[in-house]
Amino acid sequence: MKLISWNVNGLRAVVKKDFAEIFKELDADVFSIQETKLQEGQIDLELAGYHQYFFYAQKKGYSGTAVFTKQEPISFKQGLDIEEFDDEGRTITLEFPDFYLINSYTPNSQPKLKRIDYRMRYDDALRAYMLKLSADKPVVLCGDLNVAHEEIDLKNPKSNHKNPGFSDQERNKFTELLDSGFIDSFRSLHPDEAKYSWWSYRFNARKNNAGWRIDYFVVSQNGKDLISNADILNDVYGSDHCPIELDLDIKGE
Known part of the structure; x- marks a missing residue:
């Protein structure tokens, strides 16, 4: 089973580029996106063979998540049942027979970490x-988690220490998540590989590969045996992020 996650930095913008071709070529069973920047009724996507699920932020042109799946899920849930997070359309859960998929667009802590307390909550x-x-069953978390966990996960760790996405607080929370029984799928399969999923639009960052790995597939320990492959598709353009991939060995696939 092939899962893709991609922060598209505006779904309407990427649709005007090559989204349809990229989507078809990747041929994912489940395709999760973050930062849709949409309100209901602002887009009509023709994705033949896919069920579409959206969660919109109340604020126009901001945040938002979506999942497109070939297999109809057992259930679909918007949010975490916590108003301060759900107002921003950040979290979608789909239940499948073998696992739960959570698609998260984790809050950015903002310059000078002015939103760090919200982010920690x-x-x-x-x-x-x-x-x-x-x-109940294995959990797969995907999305833009807005943290580079270790120094290997960004090009310039020393100059970015304490900056949003590489603060001690954010990194420690990610460590806490892993320590509570979860696996960073890419890092578990590629312990020494420096590969990035986001690049600033400034300073020719993508051309120079001065990037950050802030997009993840995180899998619960009871789903470890399902993981067959994890990759970062950094030859795919259209956003300041690139898609990431997780392949699961699901019986019957």
């Missing part, structure tokens, strides 16, 4: 939710 709420679900 979100991380705690998401971890608690993941632990609750994983008691």
